[in-house]
Amino acid sequence: GMSVVQAGGAGGAGGAAGDAAARIESAVLATLDASGAVETGALAVELGVDHQAVVGVIKSLLTDEFVVAEAVTTPVLALTDEAAAYVAAGASPEAQVWAAVPAGGAIAKGDLMKAVPAAKVGLGKALAKKWVGMNAEKAVERKAETIVDDVLAALVAVRDGAGVSDGDVKDLKKRKLVAAGKKTTYAVTKGPQFKATRVKAAAALTKEMLDDKSYLTTTFKEVNFASLGKDAGGGHLHPLLKVRAELRAILLEMGFSEMPTAKFVESSFWNFDSLFQPQSHPARDAHDTFFIKHPAACLRIPDDYMATVKRTHEDGGDTGSIGYGVEWKESEARKNILRTHTTAVSSQMLYKLAQDPEGFKPVKYFSIDRVFRNEAMDATHLAEFHQVEGFIADRDLSLGDLIGVIREFFRRLGITNLRFKPAFNPYTEPSMEVFGYHPQLKKWTEIGNSGIFRPEMLRPMGLPDDVTVIAWGLSLERPTMIKYGINNIRELFGHKIDLRSTASNPIARFDAVGGGLAKAGKGAPVGAPDVPC
Numbered sequence: 001g002m003s004v005v006q007a008g009g010a011g012g013a014g015g016a017a018g019d020a021a022a023r024i025e026s027a028v029l030a031t032l033d034a035s036g037a038v039e040t041g042a043l044a045v046e047l048g049v050d051h052q053a054v055v056g057v058i059k060s061l062l063t064d065e066f067v068v069a070e071a072v073t074t075p076v077l078a079l080t081d082e083a084a085a086y087v088a089a090g091a092s093p094e095a096q097v098w099a100a101v102p103a104g105g106a107i108a109k110g111d112l113m114k115a116v117p118a119a120k121v122g123l124g125k126a127l128a129k130k131w132v133g134m135n136a137e138k139a140v141e142r143k144a145e146t147i148v149d150d151v152l153a154a155l156v157a158v159r160d161g162a163g164v165s166d167g168d169v170k171d172l173k174k175r176k177l178v179a180a181g182k183k184t185t186y187a188v189t190k191g192p193q194f195k196a197t198r199v200k201a202a203a204a205l206t207k208e209m210l211d212d213k214s215y216l217t218t219t220f221k222e223v224n225f226a227s228l229g230k231d232a233g234g235g236h237l238h239p240l241l242k243v244r245a246e247l248r249a250i251l252l253e254m255g256f257s258e259m260p261t262a263k264f265v266e267s268s269f270w271n272f273d274s275l276f277q278p279q280s281h282p283a284r285d286a287h288d289t290f291f292i293k294h295p296a297a298c299l300r301i302p303d304d305y306m307a308t309v310k311r312t313h314e315d316g317g318d319t320g321s322i323g324y325g326v327e328w329k330e331s332e333a334r335k336n337i338l339r340t341h342t343t344a345v346s347s348q349m350l351y352k353l354a355q356d357p358e359g360f361k362p363v364k365y366f367s368i369d370r371v372f373r374n375e376a377m378d379a380t381h382l383a384e385f386h387q388v389e390g391f392i393a394d395r396d397l398s399l400g401d402l403i404g405v406i407r408e409f410f411r412r413l414g415i416t417n418l419r420f421k422p423a424f425n426p427y428t429e430p431s432m433e434v435f436g437y438h439p440q441l442k443k444w445t446e447i448g449n450s451g452i453f454r455p456e457m458l459r460p461m462g463l464p465d466d467v468t469v470i471a472w473g474l475s476l477e478r479p480t481m482i483k484y485g486i487n488n489i490r491e492l493f494g495h496k497i498d499l500r501s502t503a504s505n506p507i508a509r510f511d512a513v514g515g516g517l518a519k520a521g522k523g524a525p526v527g528a529p530d531v532p533c
Contacts, residue, residue, distance in 0.1 A: 078181035093122030261369035267298030386476035448474035
């Protein structure tokens with residue numbers, strides 16, 4: 001056999017006495033220096049350490065080319081889980097049965113089975129070896145005063161890698177207590193950089209090295225500039241943001257400018273009253289709208305415009321309408337809320353347009369932002385969601401223009417099978433719901449709402465009589481859910497979302513029907529309307 005030369009004194013990895021890795025490394029280097037070869041299996045046995053600990057040291061030495069190692073695979077026997085349990089119990093199943101039978105007495109077979117879980121296997125073996133027998137009452141009694149547990153001895157020998165006779169191996173395999181396996185050890189010889197001791201190369205330059213100038217004689221590890229850097233773990237765009245970016249590009253490409261919508265809190269005036277929505281409308285109740293407690297009221301609303309809106313609500317003012325015929329309350333209009341739609345911003349942009357001293361100019365505006373509704377949450381509704389809205393203000397626009405714009409927008413989303421259904425909105429007339437045919441669900445699905453803003457909304461702002469505003473809107477969540485195959489909105493937006501899906505979802509890309517969709521450049525930002533509350 002190969003002897004192991006123990007190294008003494010300091011040296012080896014770290015030079016720390018009692019450190020297992022340092023002790024193994026010292027033994028490996030000293031043995032190689034003396035005899036030129038080491039077998040890791042024999043070394044592990046002689047040092048009394050786990051073989052994997054020796055393998056770990058060899059791999060470390062390989063990186064510095066101190067050694068050369070060749071794998072050697074040999075067939076071995078391995079204990080099965082059942083055999084390992086017997087070794088842990090310290091007895092084979094037949095020995096456990098013999099031990100459970102009282103000396104000079106007997107035990108009922110049923111009681112024996114309960115007392116010894118292995119008795120189902122061990123009783124037959126103990127009977128065959130005549131260690132126990134059955135008496136006239138069919139109870140189990142001892143036949144041998146002493147026994148030798150040769151099965152346990154054989155299992156322990158297998159575990160320790162000692163010699164086992166062919167007869168014992170055959171019996172153990174028949175009982176499925178051992179199985180054929182293999183063991184890999186390493187034949188180790190000196191490498192091109194071999195030395196009797198190893199000082200590990202430093203990984204970094206430290207302050208202490210600079211202070212004592214030890215860096216001048218220190219060996220440093222080479223820097224691997226080809227290695228991959230550590231994963232920075234950066235963030236990922238949410239599916240809603242991916243779809244929003246694509247819709248924004250489509251609208252910019254169609255010539256629309258984006259409205260500033262960063263203000264979530266609006267007054268009831270801009271959210272409802274300026275749109276000619278009656279103060280008695282159910283949408284203005286607390287069960288549909290979130291009201292702000294502090295500050296509860298808006299302080300800045302243009303006085304002359306508010307007076308005109310008041311007259312329009314009460315009797316139609318100068319619009320030719322009869323209004324709602326009820327008293328309009330300023331206190332109700334000043335209540336602050338979380339906006340229920342981005343049309344609150346559209347109304348302010350139209351008012352700003354009407355006040356332009358250079359006169360009216362045609363515009364095309366859009367917005368994509370968050371709105372809030374006091375709704376019960378379910379698979380398709382949340383208390384907050386995102387609205388896509390667009391409008392065009394120009395002279396002599398018609399319902400046909402509105403339908404054409406909507407068809408072109410959805411064509412760029414890849415949707416061409418559309419239907420329009422008459423509907424009612426307080427601030428548009430005529431109004432239309434937009435339906436698209438869903439090829440997967442094989443049914444018509446509502447995908448948007450639209451209409452022409454009423455004169456009762458536009459004339460109080462000061463827009464010319466021949467100016468028409470066509471508008472349409474849809475939610476951002478619905479096309480996103482369809483795009484990414486999400487059935488429950490709570491899995492798209494909120495605390496139940498799977499962050500792994502956010503990281504792995506592909507970029508949103510809608511293929512326009514009738515031609516590819518080129519990416520739009522940056523649109524000119526629109527200034528915030530000078531009518532804050």
